[in-house]
Amino acid sequence: MKKLEQLYEGKAKKVFRTENPAYLIVAYKDDATAFNGEKKGTIQGKGAINNRMTNLLMQMLEQQGIPTHFVKELSDRETVVKAVTIVPLEVIVRNISAGHFAQNYGVAEGIVFDQPTIEFSYKNDALGDPLINSYHARALKLATQEEIDTIVSLSFRINQALQAFFQKVGIILVDFKLEFGRLADGTIVLADEISPDTCRFWDQATGEKLDKDRFRRDLGHVEEAYEEVMRRLTGAQG
Numbered sequence: 001m002k003k004l005e006q007l008y009e010g011k012a013k014k015v016f017r018t019e020n021p022a023y024l025i026v027a028y029k030d031d032a033t034a035f036n037g038e039k040k041g042t043i044q045g046k047g048a049i050n051n052r053m054t055n056l057l058m059q060m061l062e063q064q065g066i067p068t069h070f071v072k073e074l075s076d077r078e079t080v081v082k083a084v085t086i087v088p089l090e091v092i093v094r095n096i097s098a099g100h101f102a103q104n105y106g107v108a109e110g111i112v113f114d115q116p117t118i119e120f121s122y123k124n125d126a127l128g129d130p131l132i133n134s135y136h137a138r139a140l141k142l143a144t145q146e147e148i149d150t151i152v153s154l155s156f157r158i159n160q161a162l163q164a165f166f167q168k169v170g171i172i173l174v175d176f177k178l179e180f181g182r183l184a185d186g187t188i189v190l191a192d193e194i195s196p197d198t199c200r201f202w203d204q205a206t207g208e209k210l211d212k213d214r215f216r217r218d219l220g221h222v223e224e225a226y227e228e229v230m231r232r233l234t235g236a237q238g
Helices: 046-063 099-105 134-139 145-168 222-237
Strands: 006-009 013-017 023-028 031-034 039-042 070-073 078-082 089-096 112-122 171-182 188-191 199-203
Touching (some): 023 046, 046 078, 145 171
Antiparallel strands (some): 013 023, 070 078, 171 199
16 A cells, blocks of 8 residues: 555654545654643654554454454554544543543542543644533534444443553553544544553553653653553563
8 A cells, every 4th residue: 555645744643645545544753742732852763662552452452342443554653544534532531540630630640440430622732622521522513422422432441451451461551542533434433542642551560650651741761661561562462
């Protein structure tokens, strides 16, 4: 499959048209941003790790009946995906208090919830991705109630699968962000990526952060954290 002109460039990826309108090529970058793009930097090797990790996890989820946009890994940084129209809702699933949840509600990080919680933000950089609820999403015509119900159901199933998987490799899945897209026939599928850019990973034994919080909070050893998650993941695959 050939990479034709670039359709889009985001904070972490570029998207290219192919000769087949049903498929796109996604290329992962080493660029890193935080705080809605206010903080910028580079995490060496991040693009290759996030590409490979996303593809491995999406294939694992496909085996558990979760539909995704994954088609085929082309190279270290490039993957063929199904063309989707992204639903402009970012879905955040939380198992433990951290990040914005702890800040917004004045609680300590590390509180394990009795059950996972889910929240939506409106995917709109100009507005700072504000938190919204399903009523707002319907009022703004971002998604139908049926689509929202599907997204919520899939998100909780994805959480169960990822939690179980990462537990086996000594990693706590604290929280994570998902994005979904519509195929041409309207089917909702998991899109975007699953990586240390979009998930909070804590080491089960030490509590050490193994994700983009190391970049956000200037904790150092960012590349090593990404590499460690990848090393454990590929070890589990083997």
